[in-house]
Amino acid sequence: NMIIKALQNEKFHTENKAKMVPFAGYNMPMWYTTIADEHNCVRNNVGIFDVSHMGEFYVSGENSKSFLQKVTTNDISKLEKGKVQYSSILNRSGGIIDDLLVYDMGNNKYMLVVNASNMGKDFLWLNENNDFDVEIKNDSENISLFAVQGPNAEKVCSNLFEEDLSEIKYYNFIEKETKEFGDVIISATGYTGAGGFELYVKNKYAESIWKCLISKGKEYGIQPIGLGARDTLRLEMGFCLHGNDIDDSINPIEAGLGWICKKDIEFIGSDIVNRDRENKPSKILIGFILKDKGIPRKGYKILNSDGLIIGEVTSGSISPHTKKAIGMGYVDFIENKESKSIFIEVRGKKIEAIITKRPFI
Numbered sequence: 001n002m003i004i005k006a007l008q009n010e011k012f013h014t015e016n017k018a019k020m021v022p023f024a025g026y027n028m029p030m031w032y033t034t035i036a037d038e039h040n041c042v043r044n045n046v047g048i049f050d051v052s053h054m055g056e057f058y059v060s061g062e063n064s065k066s067f068l069q070k071v072t073t074n075d076i077s078k079l080e081k082g083k084v085q086y087s088s089i090l091n092r093s094g095g096i097i098d099d100l101l102v103y104d105m106g107n108n109k110y111m112l113v114v115n116a117s118n119m120g121k122d123f124l125w126l127n128e129n130n131d132f133d134v135e136i137k138n139d140s141e142n143i144s145l146f147a148v149q150g151p152n153a154e155k156v157c158s159n160l161f162e163e164d165l166s167e168i169k170y171y172n173f174i175e176k177e178t179k180e181f182g183d184v185i186i187s188a189t190g191y192t193g194a195g196g197f198e199l200y201v202k203n204k205y206a207e208s209i210w211k212c213l214i215s216k217g218k219e220y221g222i223q224p225i226g227l228g229a230r231d232t233l234r235l236e237m238g239f240c241l242h243g244n245d246i247d248d249s250i251n252p253i254e255a256g257l258g259w260i261c262k263k264d265i266e267f268i269g270s271d272i273v274n275r276d277r278e279n280k281p282s283k284i285l286i287g288f289i290l291k292d293k294g295i296p297r298k299g300y301k302i303l304n305s306d307g308l309i310i311g312e313v314t315s316g317s318i319s320p321h322t323k324k325a326i327g328m329g330y331v332d333f334i335e336n337k338e339s340k341s342i343f344i345e346v347r348g349k350k351i352e353a354i355i356t357k358r359p360f361i
Helices: 002-014 035-044 064-071 116-128 153-161 203-220 227-236 270-279
Strands: 019-023 026-031 047-050 055-060 084-090 096-106 109-114 135-138 143-149 173-178 182-187 196-202 223-225 283-290 301-303 309-318 325-332 341-346 349-356
Touching (some): 002 019, 002 203, 035 227, 047 203, 055 064, 055 116, 064 109, 084 116, 084 270, 096 116, 109 116, 116 135, 143 153, 153 203, 182 203, 196 203, 283 341
Parallel strands (some): 047 223
Antiparallel strands (some): 019 026, 055 109, 055 135, 084 096, 096 109, 143 196, 182 196, 283 325, 283 349, 301 309, 341 349
């Protein structure tokens, strides 16, 4: 089924001359024109991403809240119907199994949106820790997901649904019955920092909603956007990508995600989070900007001014918006001082960089 869904969406990507790459069991568009062109289209106008590879789980049953409070790090009691929360799932040593979105659908029903490459692992973990008799259903194969992002996204989506969507505040959502696209979840979320909506639809409406968005968005400069620009957009915002900047061996305090871990709540891994929150972690995620020419890449070494290795790069690129070389990486906690000089080893050359606040724009 995975492949069928991928192929169904693939047809209209190849028609748009997309450069396709295999990703998490899917064939995904990497870019249609160029990464920089698509990136700036989202920052300045509006772009549409096919992110149907993301996983959707439904958790339901009267103990859903207690279950989610145990397996996720954020404060579930803050959620109410129509609200979304960014959170994480930790293992017993505090490592991040995945970062995810939790949607409160009302009546003890929640939708969890997880990363494609972690879907199987997440599903197993949730079931292993289900001491609450809740139902956990993986509905990913039936749902297509499109992100419409950028300053003009609201106009395009309001136009499409013939409804003013400006009322939907950030990290809130509505469920809408439509004639053309069935039941749609319209969510004011996204991972670009450019604003906009994510639209969840049943697979059979995927192609028609994509085509309608493209035609309604023409006057606002809409373009299809690939995974390449999705990565540079989230990097400019300093957002973590699972598998790059966070993984099963890194805890949220090290990753600067303490804000999605609530202090006075017990969840799996909370003892480690509380320990590092109090005593400071051994390493910490930083942002940096290169002073000279070069592109920082994942795995490149980070050195201090004495030439000692203090960490390594987890994400890096040229920012299409500022044209500067930016990146993130882990360094020894004691090295983390804003505006401090560090050095990135790029192809045998040590290039000076400055530790900086995120976002980069």
